[in-house]
Amino acid sequence: MIRALHPWFLLLLLVLPLVWTMAKRIRVLGHGRKALALFLRTLVFIFLVLAVCEFEYLKWGDRLTVFFVIDRSSSIPPDTQQYSLAYVQERLGSIPRDDQAGIIFFGKTAAIQENPRENVTLVEYQTIVNPEGTDLEAAIGLAMAAFPEDTQRRIVLLTDGNQTQGNAEKAVQRALASGIDLRLLPLTYNYNQDALVEDVIVPSHLQENEPFNVKILVQAQEAGPARLRLTENQQVVAEESVELKPGKNAFLIPRKLDHGGFYQFDASVEAYFDQRPSNNHAQNYSIVQGTPRVLLLDSEYAAGQSLAAALTAEGIQVDYHMPDSLPGTLPELQIYDCIVLSNVSASEFTASQMQMLETGVRDFGMGLVMIGGPDSFGAGGYLGTPVENALPVTMDIKHQRIIPSGALVLIMHSMEIPQGNYWARQISLAALDVLSREDSLGFLYFNSSRGGDDWLFPLMKVGDKQLMRERLLSLQQGTIGDMPSFNTTLEKAYEALLKVEANKKHIVILSDGDPQRPLPGDIQKIRDDNITISTVCISPHNQTNVDVMRAIAELGGGNAYHVTNNKNLPRIFIKEASVIRKNLLIEEEFTPAVNQYHEVIDGFPEGFPPLQGYVVTSVRPEAELLLLTHKQDPLLAVWHYGLGKAAAFTSDAKSRWAKTWLGWSGYAKFWAQVVRWTIRSQQETHFEVAAAVEGDNVRVMVDALTPEGGFLNNLQFNAVSIDPGVKSNPFPLVQTQPGRYEGVFPVF
Structure with missing residues (x-):
């Protein structure tokens, strides 16, 4: 089928008879040449009309789904935002009858305003997104995930292109590679009245009680009064009225x-004439050398008090909290010189927090200590995470040991929530990432097109995960149908699990709870074969649905979750997938054996008391393996990771496995030495670092001096910038003059 997007331009063809009539009056050319000229001009005119009509070829039966992806970030002026909304309203009116349209708003986050359907209108703007940023990659990715099956796909992207996080180029490449027609409408604008904070200049390193100046540079396009504010670690420390002059103001x-730690300085300016508030802020950081500070996190608060008290008794400043107290941003994290995770599951943290921990160690010199327990290391879901990258041990068991494998079946019911298809992918991928290559995974769902239960992929070894990842990424809107009954689906999962050899077997059901309830006897039969069942209830129609899901989990020996915030779904599935990784726990008494001597274990001539268990891991080739278990597995390993140091102790520091250690006279000394070895180095440096924005780039300048003030020349630097997504981006620093090194990286 051939279709014109703008068919009304065909009316221009009505002008042709008038052109022909006027051409007959031209007598300059001969008859033959005049006919040829008239034919060629007519042909060119017809082609121009057809071009503006935007004809496209569709196969019979194909439909088109268009996603309008609209940038709502605060960097775009209100009148330009209104223009983009009006444009979309107008285009929605020209969508052909059988085609569908959807709408996505995005800024720092992305959300669906209208799911794809016919006769979409944009009347009320109900979807709220964080406007303080622009993530084009997330917006395009959400559109790709939300397209329905069996239609052609088009994305119309309305944006100023000023991304602050994500990778738009990769997202565009993925969209084009998958056959999506991607069209861009650039949003352009000019600001004639603007005041912006260009830079906040502070020393990179300070001593306690050392006087210094915070220098704030403000660029103004016109003169006028303004309000200047400075905050220090989110506390206002200065606020004053100032007079701005055109150009640069300092x-x-x-x-x-008076206290050591990491300090974040934020400067803001408010001018009455300012039309662009999004650039009214800038920030910088200083490290004040003082007493090191340690953050200890433990999910069993009462049981972890012994370790907190021991470190405090050894003179270490400890902040002791539950895992949900881990800071959410890298600047907030930098007040600590070491993070200690004592039996904390990966499901307690978001993906960005785990990336933040790795970046903090590698690029900011922070220390990291992971202590074992049933919810730590591989048993806690850290396989394949950024935190694992920072540790001296890995969760993938590579040495010649037979570790019992696990088997997991995910049962998916159609999710009647916005972006349901997207969340089905995310939670399944989160579960897949937790599993090792020897574990087994199956994905079971109700296939509405054929009216029965189906495997997206059958229960099988995870292997390199590539096949399963591709299948999950291929999930389209509408693939997962509305399951009429739990009985047949559970039976299919049960039969598959019976056929595999696995030490741990587990089923996780995601549903709104409205399919027909399974018989208690059927659940008990599954439970009798050592297969557990957990349920995740989302968007239930009533309390009865919630009760059904809870009853299934209680009979099945698993956990029941009622989810009200979709963002918690991946963390729940990480936790549930970790159930089958409990085969990594070895609960046998053993006495630690010294593998190599190191300052961390110096001063214990009588050795170490026995322990009652540990989590199996593999030591990295670059790490130093200090203590071994009775099975030659790592007990204590340390290493340098980038600028920081990390330690892994695979047993625990509490009464479950370390009961005899709690009464041991060396308990406090041992843990103090482990933690002190990892604490961020506070050696005095003679590098002064400054940065300045130059258009779309940031120029970094480093002055390297000796203690006597002489120049340090011919140095080799490893420089990185940290983007808003907490990802490291290396860039070169080259010497430009005696003691001066400079480099440039793009603004994010």
């Missing part, structure tokens, strides 16, 4: 810090 605020 303001000095004297400060002195």
Whole structure:
């Protein structure tokens, strides 16, 4: 089928008879040449009309789904945002009858305003997204995930292109590679009245009680009064009225810090004439050398008090909290010189927090200590995570040991929630990432097109995960149908699990709870074969649905979750997938054996008391393996990771496995030495670092001096910038003059 997107331009063809009539009056050319000229001009005119009509070829039976992806970030002026909305409203009116349209708003986050359907209108803007940023990759990815099956796909992207996080180029490449027609409408605008904070200049390193100045540079396009504010670790420390002049304005605020740690300085300006508030802020950081500070996290707060008290008794400043107290941003995390994770599951953290921990160790010199327990290391879901990258041990068991494998079946019911298809992918991929190559995974769902249960992929060894990942990424809107009954689906999962050899077997059901309830006897039969069942209830129609899901989990020996925030789904599935990784726990008494001597274990001539268990891991080739278990597995390993140091102790520090250690006279000394070895180095440096924005780039300048003030030349630097997504991006620093090194990286 051939279709014109703008068919009304065909009316221009009505002008042709008038052109022909006027051409007959031309007598300059001969009859033959005049006919040829008239034919060629007519042909060119027809082609131009057909071009503006935008004809496209569709196969019979194909439909088109268009996603309008609209940038709602605060960097775009209100009138330009209104223009983009009006444009979409107009285009929605020209969507052909059988085609569908959907709408996505995005800024720092992305969300669906309208799911794809016919006769879409944009009347109310109900979807709220965080406007303080622009993530084009997330917006395009959400559109790709939300397209329905069996239609042609088009994305119309309306944006100013000023991304602050994500990778738009990769997202565009993925969209084009998958056959999506991607069209861009650039949003352009000019600001005639603007005041912006260009830079906040502070020393990179300070001593306690050392006086210094915070220098704030403000660029203004016109003169006028303004309000200048400075915050220090989110506390306002200075606020004053100032007079701006056109061009660059510099303001000095004297400060002195009496406690060591990481300090974030945020400067803001408010001018009455300002039309662009999104650039009214800038920030910088300083490290104040003082007493090191340690953050200890433990999910069993009462049981972890012994370790907190022991470290405090050894003179270490400890902040002791539950895992949900881990800071959410890298600047907030930097007040600590070491993070200690004592039996904390990966499901307690978001993906960005785990990336933040790795970046903190590698690029900011922070220390990291992971202590074992049933919810730690591989048993806690850290396989394949950024935190694993920072540790001296891996969760993938590579040495010649037979570790009992696990088997997991995911049962998916159609999710009647916005972006249901997207969340089905995310939670399944989260579960897949937790499993090792020897574990087994199956994905079971109700196939509405054929009216029965079906495997997206059958229960099988995870292997390199590539096949399963591809199948999950291929999930299209509408693939997962509305399951009429739990009985047949559970029976199919049960039969598959009976056929595999696995030490742990587990089923996780995601549903709204409205399919027909399974018989208690059928659940008990599954339970009798040592197969457990957990349920995740989302968007239930009533309380009865919630009760059904809870009853299934209680009879099945698993956990029941009622999810009200979709963002918690991946973390729940990480936790549930980790159930089958409990085969990594060895609960046998053993006495630690010294593998090599190191300052961390110096001062224990009588050795170490026995322990009652540990989590199996593999030591990295670059790490130093200090203590071994009775099965020659790592007990204590340390290493340098980038600028930081990390330690892994695979047993615990509590009464489950370390009961005899709690009464041991060396308990406090041992843990103090482990933690102190990893604490961020506070060696005095003679590098002064400054940065300045130059158009779309940031120029970094490093002055390297000796203690006497001489120049340090011919140095080799490894420089990285950290983007808003907490990802490291290396860039070169080259010497430009005696003691001066410079480099440039793009603004994110």
